[in-house]
Amino acid sequence: MEFEFDDEQRLLQRVARDTVARSRDLPEDQLWATYLELGWLEAPPVELAIVLEELGYAADPTPFLATATWFAPLAGRLPRGSGTGVFDGAGGFVLDADRADEVALLTSEGVVVRDGKELAAERLSVFDPTLHIARVDAPDLVAGVPDLALMGLAISVVGSCRRILDLVVAHVKERHQFGVPIGSFQAVKHKAADMYVAIERAKVLAYFAALTIAEDDPRRGRAAAMAKAAAGDCQQVCFRNGFQLFGAMGYTWENELQIHLKRAKAGDLLLGTASEHRKALLV
Template sequence: MLLEFDADQRLWRETVRDAVGKQCPAALVRGIAEGTGDADAGDRLWRSYLEAGWTELTDPENAVELAIVLEELGRATDPTPFLATLSQYAPLAGERFDPAKAGTAIYEGVSANWSRQGWELDGTSKFVLDGDRAEQLAVVTPAGVFLVGSEGGSGATGDRPREAVVARRRDVFDPVLHIAEVTFDRVRVEESDRLDLDPSAALALVERSRHVALMGMAITMVGACQRILDLALEHAKSRHQFGVPIGSFQAIQHKATDMYVAIERARALSYFSALTIAADDPRRRIAAAMAKASAGECQTLVFQHGLQTFGAMGFTWENDLQFALKRAKAGELLLGGAAEHRALIAEEFDATRI
């Protein structure tokens, strides 16, 4: 298992970084956040990802290449539903994934009940990433995984299943992140909308899919933290106090070094998680937890040091630092924080000692 990028992967990273830098500049993100930019800018950005074929990175063997894209999108504070579609919906949908449509996963809060008319989905799931704008939903229930709005399903009679789902976007501190509360009120779906898997296979699919979701969230946070460090270093070089750049002060240098080390650690664990997914390595469960825990710890330190490096300027709306700070913090709060995943790692370690 190689822990360094090969030539093709390095070229892929450069290509993606160049494309994201041109198509998703800070001005675009700010325009969406303030509601002053082009109303269709986000949709055009999403379509550019479709045209580039990035939404076709669904094969587990392409996990590292997908991670490269997600890191760059995290660095740019991407406003599209790419993260939820590729790291949450696609692993569950499998061959029924439509790369031309945005999707997301609902992991909890919904139950499936059988009636004479077929299956009915009931329940509410809170804090669903892109739940308000996803065209396809992968709903995890005790009775199996249902694909709502996918091409593969025949759909229910009356209202189309996706249109019968009520999704309300919630106000969150990241102004370009879509978080929704999704409610199913006896939404009827067909047997063909349920993945044809026995219970053990369904559980295995959900577990593997969650590993991809954790890896995707972790590497997105790494990208956001890298953006914070980049901005902090730029500021430290240009901001002068007492006639010299503040970057010449030892206190600032220590903060920058600590941020760099934390980011490199989280990045290494995130890509190791992607490697275990690509190789179908049984260590992928613990690797995904390690990646998410490390990314959470990283954002805590980088958030604090990055903000302090900017001083009072870091608290202003005019500073683009805020977007990276908020994306990194949001990633920590989604799919379980560092403490939760550290506890899982401890349980795994204790189990090996018995």
């Protein structure tokens, strides 16, 4: 299977990148209104992946990811407002369940859509205070994670890791040691190169997963698991090297890096880590 963006997809990528860059400082409700106006929630899988990568790059605070990739594939439609889905069989860590207008539940009787206000969803305290993670108390849940949800998390992690690398590269060009930028040191170059390679590998697999979903390819399940595993591996490399190259200041509240480090780590932990998906691929 050969794949590259066509002209319309490249245009969407530029528009998404420019829009996110211009509007990232807007209040959350205005961001959400902008995404709805642009029709991004209605994008097919590959185009949706393009948008999600850029939103991941900006650590988007809206419920876009949960609405587009957790609710929509489960319910078969977009929600009235924002939405999310519960499909892990436990309801333990559900993205945006505490603020969703509608929640799709995967039960033994099929998919049940509930009003978010009527559902018992308790927001959990996690290491990323900007991320909404909740516990959902609902009966008769069964496990069945949509491929689109795995792909969405994978490409979002890729976006976060791209931002980590960009911040690190800018930092090592500016910080001097022994009279020269630390980016001129071979060891620093190697670590940045490792980050770049990991990002490109994860990106290719995420877009391959999006394409198999778009074409309803029988490989879509394995492709989504491969993408999620690769994204988890990618965040490990970028977290470790990014934190080391930036120094401890990169994890202070005043520094933007810590936001993207946490988002990348959360993306790996949600819906199964890299090791879990690699094990699943062996079955």
